[in-house]
């Protein structure tokens with residue numbers, strides 16, 4: 335998406351929207367993958383789950399508290415709870431096993447709903463509030479770096 339005509343620096347909401355696009359791309363790649371290519375499906379789901387996990391944590395720790403005073407974010411928290419429950423299933427569920435494709439389908443539907451809600455309601459509302467979204471974005475970037483490192487260490491332990 336060209337941002338040449340937006341002089342402001344990337345802020346928290348731009349970063350979260352970029353996460354959304356990356357997650358959607360992984361979902362699309364999964365849909366295009368050969369049904370029998372289990373290795374590719376596992377790796378795409380793994381990457382999507384990592385992105386969703388980090389995204390969910392930074393939103394709950396940094397974004398929703400900033401919005402909460404004026405915007406109802408209860409539904410967003412419940413949406414996250416569902417997405418997290420589904421991503422946790424993929425810690426042990428592998429492509430080709432019973433329930434893998436169904437779990438992916440429900441995860442995709444829930445994550446897509448979350449993305450739509452945020453981009454049509456929450457983010458536009460937050461842009462109207464007096465929040466320093468650039469500073470919030472910097473905090474998010476720092477937190478994401480720590481979380482990415484933690485996930486990489488966890489993956490190495492297996």
Ligand SMILES: [Fe+2]
Nearest residue numbers: 350393449452
């Ligand atoms: Fe989000």
